[in-house]
Amino acid sequence: MASRQIALKNLSVQYLGFEDWxxxxxxxxxxxxxKIGLVGPSKGGRSTLLNLFAGIIPKIIxxxxxxxxxxxxxxxxxxxxxxxxxxGVVLQDSASQLSGLADSVYDELAFALVNRGLDxxxxxxxxxxxxxxxxxxxxxxxxxxxxxxxxxxxxxxxSALALNPQFLLLDDPTSQMDPVxxxxxxxxxxxxxxxxxxxxxxxxxxxxxxxxxxxVLEAGRLAASGTPQAVFNQLKDDPLVAKPTSLELAKRLKxxxxxxxxxxxxxxxxxxxxx
Amino acid sequence: MIGQAAIDQSKWYAKVDPISKxxxxxxxTLASFVISQPLLELPLLAATAxxxxxxxxxxxxxxxxxxxxFLIMTMLLIQGLFWPGNHTLAxxxxxxxxxxxxxxxxxxxxxxxxVIIFSTCFFIETTTISENAKYLEAAGLSYKQVYVLMSVxxxxxxMKQNLQKIQLAQRARGIVPAKSVWSRVEMxxxxxxxxxxxxxxxxxxxxxxxxxxxxxxxxRRKPELKQEYWLGHKTHLALSLICLFLIGGKAWLLVK
Amino acid sequence: xxxxxxxxxxxxxxLSAATVTLIPAxxxxxxxxxxxxxxxxxxxxxGSLGTFLASMLAGPIAGAISGFINNIIYGLTLSxxxxxxxxxxxxxxxxxxxxHARGWFASAKKVLPAAIIIALVSAIISTPLNVIFWGGQTxxxxxxxxFASMIAKHVSIWIASFVDEFVLDLLDKVVVAYLAFLIxxxxxxxxxxxxxxxxx
Numbered sequence: 001m002a003s004r005q006i007a008l009k010n011l012s013v014q015y016l017g018f019e020d021w022x023x024x025x026x027x028x029x030x031x032x033x034x035k036i037g038l039v040g041p042s043k044g045g046r047s048t049l050l051n052l053f054a055g056i057i058p059k060i061i062x063x064x065x066x067x068x069x070x071x072x073x074x075x076x077x078x079x080x081x082x083x084x085x086x087x088g089v090v091l092q093d094s095a096s097q098l099s100g101l102a103d104s105v106y107d108e109l110a111f112a113l114v115n116r117g118l119d120x121x122x123x124x125x126x127x128x129x130x131x132x133x134x135x136x137x138x139x140x141x142x143x144x145x146x147x148x149x150x151x152x153x154x155x156x157x158x159s160a161l162a163l164n165p166q167f168l169l170l171d172d173p174t175s176q177m178d179p180v181x182x183x184x185x186x187x188x189x190x191x192x193x194x195x196x197x198x199x200x201x202x203x204x205x206x207x208x209x210x211x212x213x214x215x216v217l218e219a220g221r222l223a224a225s226g227t228p229q230a231v232f233n234q235l236k237d238d239p240l241v242a243k244p245t246s247l248e249l250a251k252r253l254k255x256x257x258x259x260x261x262x263x264x265x266x267x268x269x270x271x272x273x274x275x
Numbered sequence: 276m277i278g279q280a281a282i283d284q285s286k287w288y289a290k291v292d293p294i295s296k297x298x299x300x301x302x303x304t305l306a307s308f309v310i311s312q313p314l315l316e317l318p319l320l321a322a323t324a325x326x327x328x329x330x331x332x333x334x335x336x337x338x339x340x341x342x343x344x345f346l347i348m349t350m351l352l353i354q355g356l357f358w359p360g361n362h363t364l365a366x367x368x369x370x371x372x373x374x375x376x377x378x379x380x381x382x383x384x385x386x387x388x389x390v391i392i393f394s395t396c397f398f399i400e401t402t403t404i405s406e407n408a409k410y411l412e413a414a415g416l417s418y419k420q421v422y423v424l425m426s427v428x429x430x431x432x433x434m435k436q437n438l439q440k441i442q443l444a445q446r447a448r449g450i451v452p453a454k455s456v457w458s459r460v461e462m463x464x465x466x467x468x469x470x471x472x473x474x475x476x477x478x479x480x481x482x483x484x485x486x487x488x489x490x491x492x493x494x495r496r497k498p499e500l501k502q503e504y505w506l507g508h509k510t511h512l513a514l515s516l517i518c519l520f521l522i523g524g525k526a527w528l529l530v531k
Numbered sequence: 532x533x534x535x536x537x538x539x540x541x542x543x544x545x546l547s548a549a550t551v552t553l554i555p556a557x558x559x560x561x562x563x564x565x566x567x568x569x570x571x572x573x574x575x576x577x578g579s580l581g582t583f584l585a586s587m588l589a590g591p592i593a594g595a596i597s598g599f600i601n602n603i604i605y606g607l608t609l610s611x612x613x614x615x616x617x618x619x620x621x622x623x624x625x626x627x628x629x630x631h632a633r634g635w636f637a638s639a640k641k642v643l644p645a646a647i648i649i650a651l652v653s654a655i656i657s658t659p660l661n662v663i664f665w666g667g668q669t670x671x672x673x674x675x676x677x678f679a680s681m682i683a684k685h686v687s688i689w690i691a692s693f694v695d696e697f698v699l700d701l702l703d704k705v706v707v708a709y710l711a712f713l714i715x716x717x718x719x720x721x722x723x724x725x726x727x728x729x730x731x
Contacts (some may be wrong), residue, residue: 017724035483060483060548061725089487096480099488100426100552103405117494158486297607346670353675354666357682362650384666388612395611419546423554423596427604430559438563442570459571460706467567468714471560471584475718478556479725482548491548 004072006196011067013048013057014122020050024220024233025067030196030213032071035189037207038200040217041240047092049217050169051268053198054089056078085116087167088160094153094176098144101195105131105147105155106140112163120138126162134158149176168192170199186210208232208244208264216241227270233261281403284502288330288401292504293410296398298514299326300391305521307390309458309528316386323393332400339392339399347385354381404428409498419491434474439465541632544592549726553589557581557597564707574671575703582620583627583711587636588726591628598624615664619656623704626652627711636712646701653704654697658689660710667692674699675681 007029014021023045030036038046048057057063069076071083071118079270091097102108109127118126131137134154139147147155153176160168174182186206189197201207207214208228216223216231218240224231228244235241236251246269249255255272263269282289307319327333355365358377365375408425412418445466489495544550560581566576582601586594598620606614628647635645661667667688668675673697681691682696715723 015721017720054487056483056487060486061721084487085489087487089484091478091480091484093477096477097484098481099485099490100429100481100555101408101422111490112488113488115492115495115497117492117496119496120499145429304650339609342610342670343612346665346668349675350666350668353668353679353682358666358681359682359685359688381666384664392611395607399608419551423546423551424600424604427555427558427600428608430555431562431604431608434559434563435566440565456573456575457572460710463567463571464710464713466718467564467710470563471580471714472722473585474556474560474563475553475722475726478550478552479722482552482725485552486627488547499686527703 005029006032006076007068007070009070011052011069012065013045013052014064015057015151016064020220022063022220023052023217026217026222028215028222028225030257032196033194034212035192035197035199035210036213036215037204037208037211038198038215038217039202039204039241040223041219043218045220046217047171050089050171050198050200053167054087054169055084083167086163086165087169088163088165090153090156090160090168090170090173091174092171094149094156095145097154097156097159102144104141105136105144108144109136109159109162110142112159115267116163127166130158130162133161135184150181153177154181154185167193168195168197168199170197170201172249173199174201174203182206202242204232204242205244205246205265208246209266228264229261232264236262263274282401282406282472286330288332290396290505291401292502292507292510293402294414295409295504295507295510295514296402298511298518299367300394300398301518302521303394304387304391305518305525307387309381309521309525311528313382313386316383316390319390320386320393323390323397326397327393329396330401332397334351336393336396339396340389343388343392347388348379350381350384351378354451372507378530406502408447409500413497416492418495422485422490437470441470534700541590542592543627544590550589550593550596551587553726554597554600555587557594558601560584561597561601564710574673574699575706576699577703577707577710579620579623580703580707580710582624583707584714585714586624586627587631587711588723590632591625594624594628595621596624598622616657618660619653622656623649624651636708636715638670639709639712642708642712643705644726646705649708650697650700650704653700654693657696657700658693661692661696662688667695669695669699671699 008026011023011026012021013023026049038049040046045206051057051061052065052069058065071079076083098108099111102111106127109130110123113123113126127140130135131140131246134157136151136154136158137156139151144152144155153173155263157170174185177185182203186203186209189199190210199207199211211228213226214228214231215225216235223238223241226234232243232247236243236247244264246266247262247264250269250272253273254267255263257268257272263272303319303323307316310316310319327336354377356371356377357375358374358380360376360380361374363375365374365378366373404425408421411424412421416424485491558581561578562581564580565576565578567573568575578601579598582594583599585597599617602613602615602617602620604613606617627645628634630645630648636640657669661669667678667682669678669692677698678691678695681694682688
């Protein structure tokens with residue numbers, strides 16, 4: 001179990017009807033249970049990769065796939081239906097992710113659970129648990145459409161988590177949240193231990209804090225992969241990739257870590273500056 | 276089921292299930308068509324009106340009837356004056372000659388329309404969207420089918436909101452109402468097109484999300500109905516039989 | 532292997548996740564288009580724009596269902612008499628679907644004759660409904676004025692009503708057809724692909 005990993009080998013993806021390959025020859029791997037941040041300019045392929053993991057491609061949105069995606073020893077596509085049951089997905093536009101037939105926030109949170117056929121008591125407990133994790137308890141009776149943008153994103157995330165998924169796929173989940181909401185989300189994410197998380201986001205500071213690996217996608221190619229430390233230092237001069245504030249500050253103030261690299265998080269910066 | 280305002284579950288009209296209410300609409304409508312004299316329509320009209328009165332839910336009634344009432348007036352006018360079967364003078368207003376046959380016919384049609392409106396109004400005012408959705412699914416429709424039928428009810432208010440936002444923005448910019456039909460149509464295009472594309476994109480996202488959340492899973496648990504309805508299946512059967520009887524009756528009358 | 536766009540494929544319909552969200556969206560679009568027409572006081576209905584698009588995106592059955600649900604739901608939420616005109620909406624959905632499959636919406640020139648055919652279908656189905664429920668009237672002022680002037684001259688109810696309805700339908704459907712044509716051309720390819728129902 002500990003040696004299980006997710007591996008991409010020469011993965012290329014082309015949407016049906018389009019000439020460009022959205023992902024080109026991606027080879028990279030990550031251990032199950034890790035948190036992986038996907039960064040890079042928009043239209044770089046992050047959403048496509050998440051769609052692939054979610055099973056949206058090629059079943060729902062038709063696409064040509066070349067190369068291999070494996071989980072442990074199995075081809076990812078053989079596992080897909082089973083995996084989907086234990087995968088939580090949060091797409092970019094949270095409002096359009098809602099079921100569209102839920103009277104209340106409670107019903108929305110319970111939707112996937114009801115579809116799974118769980119009994120009402122279990123549903124009640126899970127909904128309460130996930131609502132309290134994301135500060136939605138006061139809104140349980142409200143209509144989902146009455147929520148603000150940030151609240152709706154919390155609702156989308158909470159709904160995805162209601163099933164206790166082993167895999168979590170998040171596409172820009174904090175875009176409409178205020179700084180407080182964002183901070184709350186990322187500190188919650190940091191505490192998650194057993195889940196494999198793929199998160200595409202522009203919040204590089206938070207990703208540097210929280211993620212075990214960063215994969216950088218530029219124009220469909222993997223520009224870099226590795227620990228936040230390694231990746232952001234490797235790309236410190238790349239204008240297309242946003243860099244953590246700590247690194248920018250360190251560059252300007254010429255503060256380096258003992259091994260010669262720049263710090264990427266606030267705590268690393270403090271440590272390096274202290275020396 | 277216009278709004279989502281909760282219906283008091285203890286009231287008599289809440290104990291009639293949605294399908295029975297729909298069958299009532301069908302029954303009353305068919306009955307009004309079997310009848311061919313305005314005078315005999317009055318009991319039906321009274322019955323449907325009483326349904327609404329006793330439920331004390333008359334809020335939306337005026338909005339629903341206003342336009343139709345106006346139309347009925349024009350029918351009385353046009354048919355009273357020009358109906359092909361006219362030959363018995365009923366009243367004279369200046370140079371206008373109103374004939375009995377036309378007026379009677381218009382009155383008959385008018386009563387039928389009001390019967391339809393009243394019986395439908397009873398349904399609209401005493402059910403909610405979620406109740407209807409739950410009942411349909413409990414009655415045996417698949418979630419997919421219920422979704423297609425009922426999610427529309429949630430989309431309409433959403434689109435109304437979007438529309439109002441746009442109209443507000445337009446008014447703020449001071450759009451001058453143009454004269455010709457074509458130029459007014461041209462004005463709609465730059466607003467309508469992005470709205471439509473956005474609507475379809477939302478439909479795509481929603482579709483993906485539904486699939487990911489297992490909306491068509493065979494394990495889905497049917498909703499529990501909290502309300503105890505009167506008789507249920509027996510009323511459905513009885514009302515359906517009445518409707519069939521009425522259809523048969525009308526067919527027989529037509530053939531005669 | 533490319534799927535041949537034969538006429539038999541046109542009638543294939545599945546209540547899939549794509550159509551399950553397309554149909555309500557189409558009804559929503561019908562609603563917005565109608566509201567626009569009313570707001571700008573246009574002598575048009577425009578309330579079939581969504582049905583047109585649903586047919587063009589997913590075939591005549593999808594369009595027919597959109598039209599059906601459109602009128603049933605309107606009838607049970609906003610205006611009770613709409614329900615009977617579900618028959619007209621179904622007819623429009625099927626007509627648009629067939630014409631689109633045969634390429635009548637491919638170029639601006641062909642849209643006009645297509646719109647005329649659709650207006651005919653709509654008028655033929657609506658006229659009996661108008662006669663049964665409204666004595667031949669349509670509820671639109673100048674259409675009914677035309678109707679009144681015709682029966683005053685002893686033209687048969689059916690012909691007068693048909694003319695009333697057809698003239699209104701012609702104007703309305705030509706505008707809607709061109710709007711639908713324009714919008715379809717501007718839609719991103721991936722959107723059209725999604726709703727086409729390419730089952731992998």
